[in-house]
Amino acid sequence: MMVDTFECIATKLDVRDFAQKEVPSEIKSRILESARLTGTGLNTQHWRFVLVQNKDNLKKLAEDSTSGGWVSGANFAVIVLTNPKYRFHLIDAGRVVQDMQLAAWNHGVVSCVFTGIKEEKLRNDFGIPDELSPSIIVGFGYPARTIKGRKNRLQLDELVFYEKYDSSRTA
Ligand SMILES: Cc1cc2nc3c(=O)[nH]c(=O)nc-3n(C[C@H](O)[C@H](O)[C@H](O)COP(=O)(O)O)c2cc1C
Numbered sequence: 001m002m003v004d005t006f007e008c009i010a011t012k013l014d015v016r017d018f019a020q021k022e023v024p025s026e027i028k029s030r031i032l033e034s035a036r037l038t039g040t041g042l043n044t045q046h047w048r049f050v051l052v053q054n055k056d057n058l059k060k061l062a063e064d065s066t067s068g069g070w071v072s073g074a075n076f077a078v079i080v081l082t083n084p085k086y087r088f089h090l091i092d093a094g095r096v097v098q099d100m101q102l103a104a105w106n107h108g109v110v111s112c113v114f115t116g117i118k119e120e121k122l123r124n125d126f127g128i129p130d131e132l133s134p135s136i137i138v139g140f141g142y143p144a145r146t147i148k149g150r151k152n153r154l155q156l157d158e159l160v161f162y163e164k165y166d167s168s169r170t171a
Contacts, residue, residue: 008102015110016070018141023075027107034103038096046083047092050126052076064122068114074139081132093135104140111140
């Protein structure tokens with residue numbers, strides 16, 4: 001499967017129900033490679049990625065979360081660690097998860113992210129050092145069922161201003 005970039009963005013949904021089917025290691029490598037190739041502010045590449053694919057560890061990851069219990073059913077997950085000494089580190093985190101998610105969807109692999117964590121437990125369980133922040137976690141797998149459904153998004157005319165923001169606009 002090879003999807004046009006716009007089509008890939010337009011059809012991607014965040015999916016939390018996964019089939020019990022293994023994602024081939026070549027696809028996992030492609031996803032990690034897309035992370036590596038993503039740009040960081042000042043090209044610092046301060047991030048590190050923890051690949052979690054062992055079932056018991058995925059369960060642990062779910063237990064260490066407050067909003068990502070679904071990750072126990074994922075085929076694998078990536079914990080994105082970024083260095084908070086850079087003020088833009090969360091922007092870097094957002095860009096890299098999106099790139100990984102799109103690279104995955106290009107191969108029919110769905111994903112979802114979560115940010116709600118029990119930080120101390122997560123740090124202990126996954127050996128995360130003090131200087132790195134577990135900014136966002138992404139779980140991947142094949143979808144449990146056919147992906148359908150419309151995106152629930154605002155319309156462009158509600159989102160876009162031309163040349164200047166207009167606070168009197170009500171739309
Ligand atoms: C910064 C960020 C944090 C998110 N945190 C969570 C989370 O903690 N748990 C979760 O299940 N989904 C989380 N999501 C997924 C959003 O709920 C999802 O992207 C949004 O509802 C749109 O989904 P859709 O693309 O399938 O329409 C997060 C998404 C983003 C971008």
